[in-house]
Amino acid sequence: MIPVLSRAQMRAFDKFAIEACHVPGMVLMENAGRGAADVISAIIDARRLKQLQGTPEEASPSVWHGPAGSPRPPSLLPPPPSGAPATLHHRATAGAQRGRPLRRDKAAASAERARSFPVRHIPSPGQPATYPLEARVVVVCGAGNNGGDGYVVARHLLARGADVHVFLTSRSEAVTGESRINLDAYVDLGGELTEMPSDTPLTPLEEALERADIVVDAIFGTGLDRPIHGHLAEVIAVINAASCQCIALDVPSGLDADSGAPLGTSVQADDTVTFGHLKIGLLTPDGARLAGNVHVVDLGVPDAPILAQVGYVAEVIRKETVRSYLQPREANTHKHAAGNVLVIAGSSGKLGAALLTARSALRSGAGLVTIGTWPDAALALQSRVVEIMTTSIEPEQLEASLEAALASRHAVAIGPGLGLDDRARAVVDHVVLRWDGLKVVDADALTLFAGRAEVLATAKGSLVLTPHPGELGRLLGRSARAIEEDRFGAIREAVRITQAIVVLKGARTIIATPDGRMFICMAGNPALATAGSGDVLTGIIAAFACSMAAECAAIAGVLIHALAADAWSLATGADRGLQASEIAEKFPGLIAALSRGIDPLAP
Numbered sequence: 001m002i003p004v005l006s007r008a009q010m011r012a013f014d015k016f017a018i019e020a021c022h023v024p025g026m027v028l029m030e031n032a033g034r035g036a037a038d039v040i041s042a043i044i045d046a047r048r049l050k051q052l053q054g055t056p057e058e059a060s061p062s063v064w065h066g067p068a069g070s071p072r073p074p075s076l077l078p079p080p081p082s083g084a085p086a087t088l089h090h091r092a093t094a095g096a097q098r099g100r101p102l103r104r105d106k107a108a109a110s111a112e113r114a115r116s117f118p119v120r121h122i123p124s125p126g127q128p129a130t131y132p133l134e135a136r137v138v139v140v141c142g143a144g145n146n147g148g149d150g151y152v153v154a155r156h157l158l159a160r161g162a163d164v165h166v167f168l169t170s171r172s173e174a175v176t177g178e179s180r181i182n183l184d185a186y187v188d189l190g191g192e193l194t195e196m197p198s199d200t201p202l203t204p205l206e207e208a209l210e211r212a213d214i215v216v217d218a219i220f221g222t223g224l225d226r227p228i229h230g231h232l233a234e235v236i237a238v239i240n241a242a243s244c245q246c247i248a249l250d251v252p253s254g255l256d257a258d259s260g261a262p263l264g265t266s267v268q269a270d271d272t273v274t275f276g277h278l279k280i281g282l283l284t285p286d287g288a289r290l291a292g293n294v295h296v297v298d299l300g301v302p303d304a305p306i307l308a309q310v311g312y313v314a315e316v317i318r319k320e321t322v323r324s325y326l327q328p329r330e331a332n333t334h335k336h337a338a339g340n341v342l343v344i345a346g347s348s349g350k351l352g353a354a355l356l357t358a359r360s361a362l363r364s365g366a367g368l369v370t371i372g373t374w375p376d377a378a379l380a381l382q383s384r385v386v387e388i389m390t391t392s393i394e395p396e397q398l399e400a401s402l403e404a405a406l407a408s409r410h411a412v413a414i415g416p417g418l419g420l421d422d423r424a425r426a427v428v429d430h431v432v433l434r435w436d437g438l439k440v441v442d443a444d445a446l447t448l449f450a451g452r453a454e455v456l457a458t459a460k461g462s463l464v465l466t467p468h469p470g471e472l473g474r475l476l477g478r479s480a481r482a483i484e485e486d487r488f489g490a491i492r493e494a495v496r497i498t499q500a501i502v503v504l505k506g507a508r509t510i511i512a513t514p515d516g517r518m519f520i521c522m523a524g525n526p527a528l529a530t531a532g533s534g535d536v537l538t539g540i541i542a543a544f545a546c547s548m549a550a551e552c553a554a555i556a557g558v559l560i561h562a563l564a565a566d567a568w569s570l571a572t573g574a575d576r577g578l579q580a581s582e583i584a585e586k587f588p589g590l591i592a593a594l595s596r597g598i599d600p601l602a603p
């Protein structure tokens, strides 16, 4: 289980560790800062190694600072994306292409620092492979404990030979407690510090950032409780304008750790090293965009007893969990036992939605899949389907034709491309509210409950609702934007009103259940932003619901759907151009890999 905590829970976690478990706050701060320094060192190492590999002169063993006799590690970084900002690695490549010696000006400085920081022959976990760390790092610290973490990071990077410069957004007299002790330690060890309170110009910071390889954002963490403006907003603007890699401590400064929305403004980080546990605000589409790659470092305290006290708001969906839902097929399985799904979808001009949903259900392992649709659509579909059956929903004999279509089904997927007219409304009401089975309700079927979401709580059987933010907005009477600004609040409200399992789609899809649990999918990528990908999700959840509890079907369906896009992007190197029909093609292989405990994305 990977827990995700709210801001209040994380602060309670720290408080409980300090007050009830008697782990000094200073120790927590040291663990946090050192963990972050380890992550930053690894990032610098990876960039350095890439740089060495790309340049014959520097790739000689004489400049390889890894442990004696150790092999040079393989490349750790993908090639720079086109149009990416110039970073240490990218600039190095450009220099090499022009055929001139790379960073020769740094070679002497490097040799000099190597004398002070010799190669460690017994590296401990987290110790950088290269000594000295060849990077110019600017750390921007606020006056609180997030700044305290920043001084710890600065001290460790200094000790590892990096060229470190700390900027403090206040006067040092304003820094107190553990942060002050760490500030003093950094300065007394020879660290360079520039005070930058509100009445001072930001030019020295701008100049330092022009030369820097990395900027560490340690201005605000979970203490941020109001919008940022004025001097601090300007400091953040300067950080965001810099072309060096930005690594945020705990959360990007300005990101609301609960809602995942920026409070006034926010640092836009490439990486975020978060302490103890994931904060929920890092896991919204906006939070994910502002945080970049998220690394969690532990605080050196056992989680279980503290989490039992402070709780958590959500869990990250793990492949291992989904594996436990995927049972091997019995040798004597027959098609009825494998799952009988009815897809009520499609209308003239929107037949593709029905096909995508139905094919997805088949690729997910359903034994029998039937599309129930309007007579004209059923006729048009018949020539296009082979393995899928079709049945007509007769508007004149609606209930009778629906009852016939629903007989013996294990699950129904309803909504994609169905239409929004009165006949569609009658079908949706009959199936969603009165059929006593499992229904995955998507697209038009959701929109048909706009303004009357509470009737869903009276539905027979069980419901999985799969809205995107626009559809959830229609259900709750809000704009899609309002939903995105408070995704966790919105999904909780939807569950409270409908008593259904709700899947709120998007970058970082959330699943919430009526008993108050939430699950977050960290997989998936923007390649999924393509018409019909939601229909494919509806199909996989409906198929899985034939052999799993509804909640498990939603969790497994969401993860495998997202992994399909990740696998496609890994294979193609692309973040666009995925066709919805290709998503389901990946399902059998992904299901097989997960069932065997193999990471389907491992190289």
Ligand SMILES: NC(=O)C1=CN([C@@H]2O[C@H](COP(=O)(O)OP(=O)(O)OC[C@H]3O[C@@H](n4cnc5c(N)ncnc54)[C@H](OP(=O)(O)O)[C@@H]3O)[C@@H](O)[C@H]2O)[C@@H](O)CC1
Residues within 6 Å of the ligand: 014, 015, 025, 026, 028, 029, 030, 032, 142, 143, 144, 145, 146, 147, 148, 149, 219, 220, 221, 222, 223, 224, 225, 226, 227, 228, 229, 232, 249, 250, 251, 275
């Ligand atoms: N021992 C522990 O608990 C551990 C904590 N750890 C670290 O501490 C971080 C939390 O530290 P923190 O509580 O000191 O708050 P932080 O985020 O540094 O903000 C500082 C202060 O800024 C202020 N402020 C708020 N909003 C503002 C605004 N918009 N504009 C201007 N000012 C604003 C507000 O003070 P105020 O002005 O209200 O008095 C706030 O208190 C946490 O994220 C983690 O990094 C780790 O070391 C592990 C152990």
Ligand SMILES: Nc1ncnc2c1ncn2[C@@H]1O[C@H](COP(=O)(O)OP(=O)(O)O)[C@@H](O)[C@H]1O
Residues within 6 Å of the ligand: 443, 468, 505, 506, 507, 508, 509, 523, 524, 525, 526, 527, 528, 529, 530, 531, 532, 533, 534, 535, 536, 537, 561
């Ligand atoms: N940027 C993104 N990152 C990850 N997943 C995404 C992203 N954009 C869209 N998705 C996923 O793609 C699917 C889109 O569903 P939906 O909006 O219903 O599309 P459609 O109506 O065209 O079928 C959802 O599963 C959503 O989570």
Ligand SMILES: [K+]
Residues within 6 Å of the ligand: 146, 217, 218, 219, 220, 221, 248, 249, 250, 251, 252, 253
């Ligand atoms: K921060």
